Amino acid sequence: MTQQPPPVPVSDPDAKTFEQLQSARPRILAELGKAIVGQQDVIEQILIALLAGGHCLITGAPGLAKTLLVKSIAQIFHLEFRRIQFTPDLMPTDITGVEILQDTAEGRQLSFVKGPIFGSMILADEINRTPPKTQAALLEAMQEHQVTASGRRYALPEPFFVLATQNPIEMEGTYPLPEAQLDRFMFNVVIDYLPENDEVAVVQRTTSASEEKIETLFTGEDVLAFHALVRKVPIAEDLVRFAVRLAAATRPRQAEAPPFVNDWVSWGAGTRAAQFLTLGAKARALLHGRAHVTREDLVALAGPVLRHRVLVNYRAEAEGISVARIIERVLESVK
Template sequence: MEIDVDGTSPAESAAAQRPEVTDVERVERLADARRRLVAEVKKRIVGQDDVIELMLISLFARGHGLFVGVPGLAKTLLISTLAEVLSLRSSRIQFTPDLMPTDITGTDVLEEDPASGERRFRFVPGPVFTNVLLADEINRTPPKTQAALLQAMAEGRVTAGGKTYPLELPYLVFATQNPIEQEGTYPLPEAQLDRFLFQIDVGYPSADEEMEIVRRTTAPIGEPPTAVLTQAEILDLQALVPRVPVAPHVIEHAVKLVRLSRPEESGAPDFVKSYVAFGAGPRASQALVIGAKARAVLDGRFAAEVEDVRALATPVLRHRIVPSFRAEAEGVRAADLVQRLLEATRA
């Protein structure tokens, strides 16, 4: 290797001469990348603009997403396509009642050295060791197996056989859940639901969108999507989001929304006291603020606003608010309560 007289290589000298990329430039880069990411995803996915936005916010806020929707709405295809355009490894676990925790995390296998005859255990990583994990129909497996994902989601590592193994970053879990089939399912515990940054409801397409879906899926396969961001670029942009400034009144609004969802809170609206059994915890306040920061930079803005918080209130809170028996009897959903909470808490 050629070395300059000062002891540095030409590559190191060139790197030192390049101007450092500022956070404002990173915001512009991320806003541009968002446009290209959406364009590539749209090569396979019709509609679902809000769902795609929440997926990207989850990614750059380093959160996880719980997708709720009836079968046939392309939830699996959407998640695998996003991993593809991000140059990330992905894996899929089909959750079933007989799935074991080691089927997710991996297990130790006993091997014998042919030369020495020595036996030793070797850890074989499970499908959780990836960048984007699709946990398909997560509520079809018992809580013991569901809980195998908790450490991976919360800490980015897995403990097996007394040893802890780190997961490669970025790490993202997207789980799907079918809201219409309850037979043979195991509701997710509130502690695990709280680990998901968003509950992303996937709705039916419009008539025009459904026409386009049918046209595309019954025709020859079109141009495949191409990768937009590298793994290193994603990590750099993820590190940018926590540095986004947020004014005290924005944090105050996020905390106020969350605290007023608790029926025992002083000043909570009457409908909360009547229809809410348990409100959202502090992790919801954190999710609102970090999500607002990610939403801002994806939009090309280097400051989170109150409107960013309010726009994310429903996906952040609807799976963290536990309706009371009265609410269930009267057909009042958690999403309805969040909407009423937004109306009662003006910016």
């Protein structure tokens, strides 16, 4: 049985933020329910990334309300929403911004015109449709929360989140994200088709005249306070060790790797996977009204954290072995 660490003393602002988060989940789900039907796991994973300060890769077929979901969450948290449609001819300056000559009282001067990346919640739509040069323009913004143009640095607004979508079909002519950029994303959230009853509800709602307005519940300052509180959540050392062993068990040709990993995996998860597992588990605990992490939190997030960090080899593809199946086997094998 996991022995939880003693609770850490919290200040009055932390206690107030914790109480705010305890009552937040039903209110957030109620507001999202005005626009989104079902997809509870998807919603929870995006909210966890938001609370933890991570970025998300969202994978799903067209027409599954990915844009609507992200826009609705931005409304609830009062974050400036920007949508960038990635296309094969998109240039890096189309995202970050460009310097132009402008007439001023002192004559013509170069001034920087900010691009759409200067928002708080950025939806990078179909990121695999644009060349690597433009994809790489997101790297500095995602990691450093800044943009560099002509040697000058421009800070991005805080909080700052990137949620990039990928279309898993029609892959011909696309540019798969390199592993280094995939690793920047905290989660790979998979959106699937709805059950029949939920799909009927969506069709009825979207073809009628009534539309409920989503209310704002929080501010950007609240989100920054949530980030600070998440990092103060205590976690037992054996649970951190479990997260580290989960990541290590996906690496082929390592002592910790089970035999099936050596057979089916060409590349496994790095240390950042264990970091995101631990941080995400802390955020999930708070979202569920708990002030400590449990093993269930880590297990629930193993899929979103690992599925884009584990690369299968040709043997696994030939045998029809999916990444999801490998992650299930890893969870069964790691104690």
